[in-house]
């Protein structure tokens with residue numbers, strides 16, 4: 013497999029491609045390591061300048077130039093829906109206070125990955141040359157596709173996006189294993205769940221708080237399945253369900269230089285978001301399902317109802333529910349854990365905490381990003397309303413009614429933008445997708 017990629021990128025005949033790849037990989041590891049070291053060592057002052065996220069790969073590798081965000085990424089804003097006044101309110105009742113503690117605890121997960129030594133170590137388990145070759149190849153395809161569409165067209169995805177896409181494929185198909193009932197380690201026969209057990213000292217030392225017990229259907233031996241949540245321990249165990257998959261994969265996204273979010277939902281789902289410098293927005297990534305930028309997978313694909321979806325990163329926390337639940341009437345669940353103003357307060361609180369030691373410029377840049385994202389999220393709701401209106405008028409037309417006035421052109425644009433992007437999403441899936449490893453309805457934790 014590696015050979016086919018190597019052959020493909022053999023631009024200079026006579027060069028020892030393997031040797032070159034090794035050198036480049038070593039070089040890249042060094043660059044990443046230095047960057048991370050600088051970034052994290054200076055965390056006290058958090059002077060991460062304009063490129064916080066270990067930005068992209070070293071220039072030698074980044075043959076795809078980063079381009080500005082394509083026009084029309086953000087739908088038009090509607091003054092009527094803009095700035096619905098919501099003043100943050102401190103939690104007062106017991107339920108809200110409990111929700112706050114839980115969110116604060118969850119927000120620590122991505123902080124555990126901000127460790128340059130461990131990230132370096134993690135990177136050693138990743139076949140970087142293979143990942144970069146694949147990313148390079150795919151990135152060239154996107155560039156060629158953009159070029160064929162005419163001048164000024166930007167590739168759909170940039171090089172670093174392709175790195176994460178390649179990482180996801182390797183992680184799912186070559187690295188991590190899905191476990192429902194672990195097979196018997198003595199005779200490999202299937203096992204049956206028999207309950208829980210307290211962790212042994214060594215399991216506890218590696219961070220397991222609970223251990224599932226299984227009994228072999230053949231030799232009757234007992235099999236332990238400790239549930240680890242430490243991404244670095246998971247690099248060794250390389251197995252688990254959604255929790256383990258998402259934690260380990262998100263950490264590796266960080267290790268290869270992306271800004272990453274660990275996304276939690278109140279209905280026991282987890283996934284990842286990575287920041288695309290190319291598209292200037294956060295991208296949904298579900299490594300278990302091998303899905304890239306398919307935020308409607310859960311609500312519209314699986315018809316899952318969801319209440320809260322919160323994204324946690326080293327920069328703070330954001331309520332991203334609107335990215336995943338566009339139609340709250342259809343796919344939303346009641347949000348009863350705290351008043352909305354209290355949730356806003358908690359999000360602000362976590363942000364402030366994470367950004368406390370950042371420079372003024374860095375905070376300013378992140379605030380700009382927050383505002384852009386908020387506009388993007390508000391846009392989804394507007395698009396949904398607009399498409400609802402469009403549907404109604406189509407039905408009305410079918411019933412012989414002619415509208416007297418045309419639709420507001422901005423609204424029309426927004427509706428069209430939505431259609432185009434969802435078509436793209438569908439066509440992009442192509443032959444890449446593989447059948448789910450597990451049933452979405454089963455316990456994803």
Ligand SMILES: [Zn+2]
Nearest residue numbers: 196199228231
């Ligand atoms: Zn057995």
